[in-house]
Each structure stands twice: as structure tokens, then as C-alpha cells.
Amino acid sequence: MKNKILLMGNPNVGKSAIFSRLTGAKVIISNYPGTTIEFTQGQMKIGDERPMVIDVPGTYSLEPTCNAEEVAVRMLNNCSGVIINIIDATNLERNLYLTLQLLEKGIPMIVALNMWDDTKHKGIHIDVKKLEKKLGVPVIPTCGLTGEGINELVKRLPKAKVVKKQPLSKNKIWEKIGRIVAESQKLSHHHHTLLERLEDLSIKPLTGLPLAAGVIFCAFWLVRFIGENLINYIFNPLFYKLWLPLIVKLSNFLGAGTFLHNILIGSLINGKIDFGQSFGLLTTGFFVPIAMVLPYILSFYLILGFLEDFGYLPRLAVLVDNFMHHLGLHGYAIVPFILGLGCNVPGALAIRILEGRREKFIAATLMAIAIPCMAQIAMIIGLLGPRGGKYVAFVFLILFALLILKGLVLNKVLKGTSPELLLEIPPYRIPQALAVIKKLWMRLAAFLKEALPLVLLGVFLVNMLHYLGIMDFIAKLFAPVFTTLLGLPKEAISSLIVGFLRKDVAIGMLGPLNLTTKQLIIGSTILTIYFPCIATFVVLIRELGIKDMFKIAIIMITVALLVGTTLNLFL
Amino acid sequence: MEINLTQLKPGESAIVKTIQGGFGFINKIHCIGIRPGKKIKKVSSHFWGGPQTVEVDNMQVAIGFGMAKKIFVEVKE
Secondary structure (H helix, E strand, C coil): CCCEEEEEECCCCCHHHHHHHHHCCCCCCCCCCCCCCCCEEEECCECCECCEEEECCCCCCCCCCCHHHHHHHHHHHCCCCEEEEEEEHHHHHHHHHHHHHHHCCCCCEEEEEECHHHHHHCCEEECHHHHHHHHCCCEEECECCCCECHHHHHHCHHHCECCCCCCCCHHHHHHHHHHHHHHHEEECCCCCCHHHHHHHHHHCHHHHHHHHHHHHHHHHHHHHHHHHHHHHHHHHHHHHHHHHHHHHHHHHHHCCCCHHHHHHCECCECCECCCCCCECCCCHHHHHHHHHHHHHHHHHHHHHHHHHHHCCHHHHHHHHHHHHHHCCCCHHHHHHHHHHHHCHHHHHHHHHHCCCHHHHHHHHHHHHHHCCCHHHHHHHHHHHHHHCHHHHHHHHHHHHHHHHHHHHHHHHHCCCCCCCCEEEECCCCCCCHHHHHHHHHHHHHHHHHHHHHHHHHHHHHHHHHHHHCHHHHHHHHHHHHHHHHHCCCHHHHHHHHHHCCCHHHHHHCCHHHCCCHHHHHHHHHHHHHCCCCHHHHHHHHHHHCHHHHHHHHHHHHHHHHHHHHHHHHHC | CEEEHHHCCCCCEEEEEEECCCHHHHHHHHHCCCCCCCEEEEEEECCCCCCEEEEECCEEEEECHHHHHCEEEECCC
């Protein structure tokens, strides 16, 4: 057998689920097209062999229409291995187009008839033996989510074969598919299930819009409810009852004011350690990401994972399509925005599902400026919340208004029009608890792995800059801008410096400055707007190119100064 | 009677007749499952020139208003 296995198929047919079954690798699986935008690879074990399995982004045909599809076609063209063509069994006809095109490539192939379990209640009967004969390659019914049929698929992998096919014209391919489907598939009547009724209700505007409002409200309420309770009942007790006594001992041992104490513990506030304000690596450095941000990240991704697997996101995209066109985008841009609420990095990556350069530019600008990530949201709630919920709401209102305003302006200023929506809407599926938890775990691990080191680096950097007196120098340098335009004390510059690295620590740094409520509002708004964190910035440069990203950076700084000054004048 | 997809009322079914537009567009529409001769059912139509949702072969697809205007269907009396 060859050493490479390509998983290919239409979007949202379950390639990633099968990939994860074959390799044991952890990948994000969701119920909407375009989850995999870049190929993922992992190693598999068959006897003594260790072939490389590649999860290729979904494509409808071998004539690519977007970046993700281009990736798929490119992978195929320099491939020497085996293809596992994954087909959605509930939608045989449309899926077979790619199958027949793949057969023409002369690469050994085997077909996985996925979502086999769904055919039963949809009244679809497929004669697998007949289909196999018609296609000339092995066909195995599978269910990626439950793992049914995967062993059989692996067992028959060596039977993958090349069928010599003459390239056909498009019409001839469709004619041929018509014949294959007529002979191998029978449909019987089936009753509308409850889920299917709900599908209809959530896509019709009159019922769908109120439903969407309800879903969004409930989602945010739940995120807050779960996040708050995690903090109050688990994370705070953990830090105050278990961690604090240890830190106090260390503090006494090191002695307040010494260099090591300043770095590890930070300064004492009224003679005591304050996790939020002391600003040492072991105090604030751990407290902010773990006790303040992580609980909200957890609750957000739990709810998001549920909505993703249920299949709600594409429907939301259809409902907001009209509105998004005014911002120069189409409805599916809601997906990167929603992912961006968790963390801007996956959000920035998901911008790839949008077609044109104009759209990508608008989506990236709007996200970088006006979509706060969960780390930011958690910190704004933590810092501004005690002053009153209405102030928190006010900050989010400003950001939302900015999102709309900037979209309207960009849509007017940039040449061209936004492309139209063309989106397959998957059926609703009841999410599987294990799958949701697995996805949640992956995202939490990614957060800890990527965010924690940066937070610690940020805290360390701030302490060093203070220690070396550089911070004072910079603060004096920017003081005119800060105090006259924005009404912030010059010390707040340090939070903007750290904000390049991570937003959560940056907003946390406003805490010890004893700011007024107005200053806090201005500070946290500007910190959201002026620059994305370094991780998002790097991804955006890769996705958009350095030229476009430079333009976006200029827009961001201008907007931040404008908004900050306006708030300072009118609040 | 041949009408375009935006004129079809929610709940109504029709047969796809022709798709106008460039090669790329037609190919995209074909691949998503909408081809001449296929039975198509309108599921919903969003306000103010919003996307049209249709059902073909058990599968729902949302299509932008402008695109839907280029898809012509025949309603059976």
C-alpha cells in the first residue's frame, strides 16, 4: 500500500470525523460546511505500516471556487497514494459528481458511504453492492460520529483500485450519475420528524428571527451564568484557599521589595497580596488567565460547541444575510465573527471561507476592531462589572455601533460589491455529549498552551520595563496624547504596550491605576480597538498579505484615537 | 409557466428549467444540486431581497436573491 491516504469529499460530509477515527488525532468537527480550511494530517497504524492520512478541505468539484477548494485540488494533483472518497449517503446524487471526477484521475480509490445511520430515518435505501459494481471501486457504509463501519473501511483499504475512466463532459457525468442513482437507490416516504419541523421554523423569517434572538439571548445568558458560577464556586476558592497560603509563605520568605519578589509576587497592595493587582508572575500572571478568563472561555466554547454540532450556525447566517450585505459581507461572515468572540485567532483563520479579497479585508477589519475575544470580554466584565452592569453594556454597545458604522463606511468606500450567499444548510443533529466535550477540551488546551505563556511573558515584560525605568520614559513620551486626548493617566501606556501581546493582562493592568468609571470605559474600549493581539496579527498577515494588514493597522489606530477622544469629550 | 426562483412562493414546488449566467456560476449551482429537470421546493424567502431557501433532494440550500433570479423554474399546474 502507498504511504499517503487522502480523505476527499463534499463539504460537511464528515471527513474530519472519519479522519479523527482513523488517526486518533484531535481535530475540530462541526456541523457546518467549511470547518476544515487547511488540510490536517495525521499518522495511522495498519499492521506494520504507518501511512499518512490527510484531511482535505471539502469541495464540490475539481473546479475550485474558493481558497479551501483550491487547497483540495492542489493536494490531489501532487498526490501519490490512495483516496478515500467520503460521500454523504443521504445525498448520493450530488456527492457522486466529485466521485466520478476523482475516478478520472487514475488514483486508487475507495468510497466511504458516510452518515449511513441517517439514511434509515430519511427513507433512503441504497443497494451498496450495486453501487460498488457501478462505480468499480469498493464502497463501505460508515458512520464517522459513532465509528460504525470504520474497521471495515480500514480492512478493505488495500482493495482500493484504479478504474480506467475516459474523461466525460459535465453533462455526460450528470447523465451517468442519474443512471447510477436510479439503479442503486430507492426512496420511501418518511414522516417529518420533530427536528425537521424545527429546521423549517428556524429558517423562515417570521419564526426564524424571533427564534434567533431567543437563541442568542439564551446563549449569552448561559455563558455568563456558567462562567460566573465557575469563578465563584471553583476557581476563586481554588486560588484563595489553596494557592494564596503558598504564595504568602513564598512572599514572606523572599521579603517584599526584593527583585525576585517583584517579579514573582509583585507589589503588595495595602500590605497584602492582591491577585488582580500585585502583578507578579505567580499572582496576577496565573490568576488572570486561569481564574478570570478560563471560566468564560470554558462556558463560551461549551455553548458554541453545542450550537455548532446541532447545525444552527448556517441558519443564523441565512437570517442575518440581508443585514450583513449592508456591511459589505454576506451572511456566512457571521461564522468567523462568532468564532472570533471566543478567540480572534480561529476567527481570523475562518475568514478563509469568504470568497473575495474585498470581503476578507472588510471581515478582518471589523473583527480586529470591534469583536472582543472572550479573554477581553471576561476582563471587561471583571473590571467594569463591579462599577455597574450598565457600563459593561455601554462598552459592548460602542463596539457594536463601531462594527456597523465601519462596515457601512467600508462598503461605500471600497470598490466592488459583496458576493451573494450560496450555502448548503445541513440538517439538525442532536449533538453527542462526548463529541462536544472532546471539542471543548481541545479548545481549552489550545487556550492554555497559547495564552498562558504570552500572559506570563507580558507580566514579566512589564515588571522588567518598570524595573529598568523604560516604562517611565515611554509614559512621559506619550503623556500628551494620553492625558489631553484620551483623559487617561500616563501610566496607562503600559497596558497598551502589553495589549500587543495579550488583551486580558492589558485590561487587568488598568485595575491598579485607580481609574474613574469614565476612564475605565475609555481604556477598555481603546484596548479592544487599537490593535489585535500578536497571535491574531500574525494570522491576519498570513491570510491577507502585509499590504492589506498595514492598511488595517492604520485604520485601527485612527479609529482608536477618534473613539477615545470622542468618549473623553462627551462622557 | 416559467418563472424565476424568487417568484416561487414558499411551500410551492417546481421543476428546474434553465440557469443563466457564466460558466463558473452554472457549475457552482449544478454542483450544489440544482440542475435542469430537478424538482425544487421553496422553503422560505427572506425580506427585502434576502436569500431564498430551497430544498432539492432532501437537502436545503440558501441562495442569494440575485443568484435566485437567474434560476428559472416551471410550476406544474
